Amino acid sequence: MASAVxxxxxxxxxxxxxxxxxxxxxxxxxxxxxxxxxxxxxxxDCLIFAILFAIYGxxxxxxxxxxxxxxxxELELVxxxxxMLLFSSITYGFAMLQMDKGNxxxxxxxxxxxxxxxxxxxGIELYEFHHLIEIGATxxxxxxxxxxxxxxxxxxxxxxxGIIWLVTLMVQVNMHGLIPANxxxxxxxxxxxxxxxxxxxxxxxxxxxxxxxx
Amino acid sequence: MSQHAHTxxxxxxxxxxxxxxxxRDNAEDLHxxxxxxxxxxxxxxxxxxxxxxxxxxxxxxxxGTLDKNWTVFIVMAAxxxxxxxxxxxxxxxxxxSEAGWSLMALFFxxxxxxxxxxxxxxxxxxxxANMMPGMEMDGQGPVTSNPVPGGDAEQxxx
Numbered sequence: 001m002a003s004a005v006x007x008x009x010x011x012x013x014x015x016x017x018x019x020x021x022x023x024x025x026x027x028x029x030x031x032x033x034x035x036x037x038x039x040x041x042x043x044x045d046c047l048i049f050a051i052l053f054a055i056y057g058x059x060x061x062x063x064x065x066x067x068x069x070x071x072x073x074e075l076e077l078v079x080x081x082x083x084m085l086l087f088s089s090i091t092y093g094f095a096m097l098q099m100d101k102g103n104x105x106x107x108x109x110x111x112x113x114x115x116x117x118x119x120x121x122x123g124i125e126l127y128e129f130h131h132l133i134e135i136g137a138t139x140x141x142x143x144x145x146x147x148x149x150x151x152x153x154x155x156x157x158x159x160x161x162g163i164i165w166l167v168t169l170m171v172q173v174n175m176h177g178l179i180p181a182n183x184x185x186x187x188x189x190x191x192x193x194x195x196x197x198x199x200x201x202x203x204x205x206x207x208x209x210x211x212x213x214x
Numbered sequence: 215m216s217q218h219a220h221t222x223x224x225x226x227x228x229x230x231x232x233x234x235x236x237x238r239d240n241a242e243d244l245h246x247x248x249x250x251x252x253x254x255x256x257x258x259x260x261x262x263x264x265x266x267x268x269x270x271x272x273x274x275x276x277x278g279t280l281d282k283n284w285t286v287f288i289v290m291a292a293x294x295x296x297x298x299x300x301x302x303x304x305x306x307x308x309x310x311s312e313a314g315w316s317l318m319a320l321f322f323x324x325x326x327x328x329x330x331x332x333x334x335x336x337x338x339x340x341x342x343a344n345m346m347p348g349m350e351m352d353g354q355g356p357v358t359s360n361p362v363p364g365g366d367a368e369q370x371x372x
Binding site: 053079089198212 | 305
């Protein structure tokens with residue numbers, strides 16, 4: 001009985017051999033589960049940010065007689081930064097649409113534009129950090145500033161790695177074209193990139209806007 | 215034994231076929247959904263909505279003349295709506311992607327996020343309230359009114 005069941009080939013179900021369970025797992029195309037796996041990674045990343053947000057929420061008003069949000073933040077700068085990230089999100093979307101059509105050149109072009117917006121975001125953020133540190137609002141100054149630099153810095157670090165990944169993929173696409181593996185990688189980066197934009201919504205809302213309303 | 219197994223197998227035969235069909239359908243679903251990158255319309259829609267939902271809170275905080283509580287409420291509401299907009303139009307989240315597992319993972323994460331955020335803020339608020347200097351001065355408990363009814367009792371039990 002056991003051998004009869006085990007030798008039955010699930011591929012030809014028309015044969016007389018009947019099986020009552022699938023012997024092999026059904027066909028998984030290579031990388032077919034990558035999207036879900038990557039999504040689970042993003043969710044775990046989301047938990048990291050949740051913890052950092054919680055820390056900021058708890059420590060955000062412990063100024064240690066130092067400067068508070070209203071003394072430090074420039075909303076114009078944050079608004080420009082938000083626009084940069086939003087533009088980079090939609091240009092990445094256009095890159096994905098071009099990828100679906102199989103246009104290597106336009107895909108690369110949109111990816112490059114995305115990278116430029118990402119770099120602009122990073123540049124503005126680094127300028128802001130530099131300015132804060134210059135005027136003495138360093139992470140060591142107060143619990144509020146420690147939490148601020150950790151939260152916003154972690155987001156910035158993600159964007160940095162996103163840009164590195166983007167450049168890597170542009171090189172890959174340049175070398176091998178839009179092969180399935182590259183499409184899959186571009187799809188993962190797309191999720192990563194849009195996810196970072198979602199986190200940024202939380203950052204500009206809770207850190208910057210709420211800080212100014214305090 | 216053998217006969218019994220064969221009967222079972224015969225009974226299960228149709229189910230096997232159905233199961234395989236399901237698996238195939240599933241795989242096709244995954245394929246479709248996994249490669250659903252939206253359209254220009256959906257990206258533009260998401261982008262326009264995001265711009266509006268970003269501009270409103272920024273304008274309110276920078277130039278708005280609304281009452282502070284209302285501003286806070288609108289800023290928070292705009293953020294929540296914008297996160298949903300991003301999820302739907304940029305991350306193409308829907309109940310069917312990855313046969314519902316993406317949404318399941320998202321909900322699980324959201325539950326954890328709410329527990330972490332609300333729990334931390336709640337506990338640390340009470341901790342701070344109990345550390346108020348006023349408490350040592352008169353020994354009558356925190357100066358600030360406690361927003362949670364029966365909160366004192368819960369703190370003691372913690």
